[in-house]
Amino acid sequence: MLKQAMIGILTEVEADELYGAFDQIGNIIILRIPDSLLHKRKIIGEVLLDKVKTARSVYCQSSPVEGDFRIRKLELLAGEDKTETEYKEHGCRFKVDVEKTFFSPRLSTERDRIAGLIKEGETIINMFGGVGMFSIVAAKKKKCHVYNIDINPDAERLCSENILLNKLKGTVESIEGDATKVIEERLLEAGDRVLMLLPERSDEFLDSAIKGAKKKAIIHYYCHIHAEKKDQVALLAPQYFLSVVNVKSEILGAKIVRPVGPRFYQAVVDAAISK
Ligand SMILES: C[S@@+](CC[C@H](N)C(=O)[O-])C[C@H]1O[C@@H](n2cnc3c(N)ncnc32)[C@H](O)[C@@H]1O
Structure with a gap:
């Protein structure tokens, strides 16, 4: 067309x-x-x-x-x-502002994948939650409790509106602030699962993610990986994760989320940690 x-x-x-x-x-x-x-x-x-x-x-x-x-x-x-519009995905409705907040329709498959992995009754910390896309898709699919943290006030406001739009009040909680501070102040050892979708700065926040995680928990660690060949990413990303994490970790899986440049990929590592 x-x-x-x-x-x-x-x-x-x-x-x-x-x-x-x-x-x-x-x-x-x-x-x-x-x-x-x-x-x-x-x-x-x-x-x-x-x-x-x-x-x-x-x-x-x-x-x-x-x-x-x-x-x-x-x-x-x-x-x-x-720049504000309504977007529908996986049976959910979202108010998004494409200029004031981060938003990517290209993460739709990854949102569905994460929602599929969640087990009923889990508590999830979405450290860099934006307008609530991952949190709301997850909470619509599985009975769980999600803390959606974001430092951008517009993202927090839209997430609060999206929670109401999708009738998830009390299930998804929108929190404005720096994820490190929010975890220190109110979410220590709270998460069965922690999402870290800020691939440029994951290493900076890994200690906080671990602090927010329960003694046994799952961390979804997003990062950027250089690789000559696409099929090397699923090996290189876990290797990298294991070199930076300081608690016992078992790799559950790793994959490319999307290419972000020539021989440069956004990848996710799913890891079970115990501390
Ligand atoms: C790549 S976006 C991901 C947003 C969301 N998960 C999504 O997929 O739509 C990263 C988000 O992290 C937020 N952010 C950046 N630094 C942060 C911090 N220190 N604490 C909490 N949120 C932060 C940004 O405002 C942005 O919305």
């Missing part, structure tokens, strides 16, 4: 390139436009807005995901300048 719409504006190769850099979140389209096509960005935006009937706004990403809040700058290409 995108290809057809772009006939006369882009070559087939250019349209293919753009397709891989296209996300639709609710009624917002976000594009990562390659430098070679930047001069055509407004017309690309207008064509998309016209062709994608469910779109209200088209933005292009004008900065990488950056800073403590892991957010990106957006430039409006066409339509209404409104």
Whole structure:
């Protein structure tokens, strides 16, 4: 569809390139436009807005995901300048703000995978929970209690709204603050499972994750791994985890979550720790 719409504006190769850099979140389209096509960005935006009937706004990403809040700058290409929208996934509804908070539709499979691993009755600490995506998908699927911590006040506010939207009051708890402090102050040895989805800084927070974990618990440790070949990641990521963790750990599994650059991957290690 995108290809057809772009006939006369882009070559087939250019349209293919753009397709891989296209996300639709609710009624917002976000594009990562390659430098070679930047001069055509407004017309690309207008064509998309016209062709994608469910779109209200088209933005292009004008900065990488950056800073403590892991957010990106957006430039409006066409339509209404409104970065908040509603997004549906795995039977849940989410209010998201694609500029003020981190959000990625590309983590949908990973959210479903984590929800599938949870056992009924677990207490989960989601240290970098954002607007509550992982927490809410998990709590909808399994009877559990989730602490969703985030340092970004907008993420905390949206998570609180998402808890109500999905009728999970009392099951998922939205907490604003630094995960280390929140764990020290109120969640010591509370988690059967701890999620650490801040791959750039996991090592910095690993001690806190362990403090928040019960004597026996599972940690989902996300990291970035360089590998010449894709199939090396499932070996390299656990090796790396075992070199930085300071409690007894058994590797339950490891996999690529998504590629983040040439020979560079976001990976997850599932580990059973005991202390
Ligand atoms: C990569 S995002 C993941 C968000 C969420 N898990 C998701 O998948 O939508 C990392 C999140 O960690 C939050 N964050 C960064 N530093 C933090 C800290 N010290 N304590 C708690 N949250 C933090 C950011 O605001 C951001 O929302």
